[in-house]
Ligand code: ADP
């Protein structure tokens with residue numbers, strides 16, 4: 001490292017660090033973020049293309065789902081990662097609109113570049129974008145329309161719009177009905193009569209085998225578990241459920257032999273201490289009054305035998321998340337010490353039954369104490385089918401949840417973006433100075449959505465945009481592009497409707513990503529720690545020699 005005499009600037013960065021500054025740093029970042037946007041662009045809308053994602057292990061996912069595509073992209077550039085982070089926020093807040101957000105974000109940056117070339121300072125651009133975003137939010141609220149949330153047909157339009165382009169027409173209908181029923185079942189009334197939807201309360205189980213049409217909504221919980229012992233009943237009415245987070249077994253000593261217990265005669269031979277302990281576990285459970293045991297850990301054969309003898313149903317190794325949901329659903333308490341279990345810890349359900357789904361057995365816990373507990377069992381002919389149904393359901397559940405909570409929606413198909421562009425452009429005329437240019441560019445940037453929808457559906461983007469703008473100037477605020485016919489139609493009438501919250505979040509997050517990236521003028525990247533290649537590990541004694549193979553690990 002250079003550590004010379006006076007006149008030479010102090011070196012603060014470690015050797016090997018990389019630094020780019022000013023315009024160069026900006027354009028590197030902008031280009032990286034734009035690259036993410038342009039990769040996503042082709043997938044936007046009902047006629048958008050799919051992506052084939054191959055991970056480092058060679059596993060393949062083919063999907064059109066924005067959140068999945070963005071999640072799976074193995075990206076190095078920090079600016080590109082920022083775009084992805086922002087898209088994740090959209091997914092968390094709204095459950096849909098991730099691609100819209102990334103595409104608008106990319107376009108905002110492209111439009112910002114034009115201004116940077118005209119020597120407009122980034123801070124002027126970002127403050128212009130913020131002004132525009134503020135106005136956009138107001139416009140969105142103004143043009144949003146109330147939805148009658150008791151009208152399932154209205155809700156269906158919104159749920160269906162979230163998955164246009166996926167599956168056939170009839171499955172879209174079918175799945176949206178399931179989503180609406182599920183969301184309605186878990187809707188609670190919070191403070192001041194506000195409706196609250198937490199879609200995490202809907203459990204989703206996937207089972208390969210059968211058709212999508214066999215996907216069902218269950219009023220209660222479904223565990224992908226089978227009853228542990230053949231002698232246990234397969235069906236229990238008026239179930240009293242013990243939720244146990246403790247191993248129903250005794251730690252075996254090294255020498256103890258495998259014990260398979262099938263008859264009481266055999267049993268007598270093994271009545272040692274271990275066994276008495278296990279017998280006591282089963283007794284405690286029985287004394288509590290439980291007739292169903294859901295155990296988060298293992299259940300020893302001996303305990304199984306005694307439970308079976310008492311007609312108690314048990315499943316083991318339930319997922320932690322399921323245990324928590326079961327607690328909520330059945331009103332039971334999760335017990336960590338079997339010795340202390342009592343009747344008041346038990347949960348209740350009208351029916352617990354093991355049923356065969358495809359080739360597997362699953363445990364259904366129905367008529368739960370809490371009517372807000374629902375599950376969806378997804379079916380489909382292959383793994384990638386059930387996965388795609390799961391992703392689609394996720395979008396539909398979230399979108400329906402947003403609508404039930406907020407009750408406000410806007411017209412899709414590029415209608416809302418065209419109206420937004422028009423009104424933000426009008427607003428820009430009222431501004432002075434260079435910020436005005438940024439606000440104008442913001443308006444042009446949101447038009448990327450109708451343009452992209454046209455492009456992805458095989459229509460001329462310029463022609464369509466001109467037609468759309470003309471319609472909106474005539475006051476047709478819901479005019480959008482029908483991706484199937486290429487006609488400019490009233491999207492509200494056409495049933496292409498999206499929650500206000502999704503659009504608001506898409507725009508807000510796009511602006512956030514773009515402004516964050518624009519404000520960076522210096523990128524300082526420290527040197528990547530290289531893995532020791534072969535030889536002795538650093539500072540080690542050369543034991544074993546090997547160490548990690550170079551490049552054997554992902555960079556983060
Ligand atoms: P995102 O991740 O942003 O939700 P999508 O690929 O789901 O991306 O596309 C959403 C866009 O497609 C929205 O602008 C929506 O209005 C539009 N869209 C949905 N259905 C139609 C349709 N039938 N015709 C035109 N546009 C549609």
Ligand code: MG
Nearest residue numbers: 096097162395
């Ligand atoms: Mg979508």
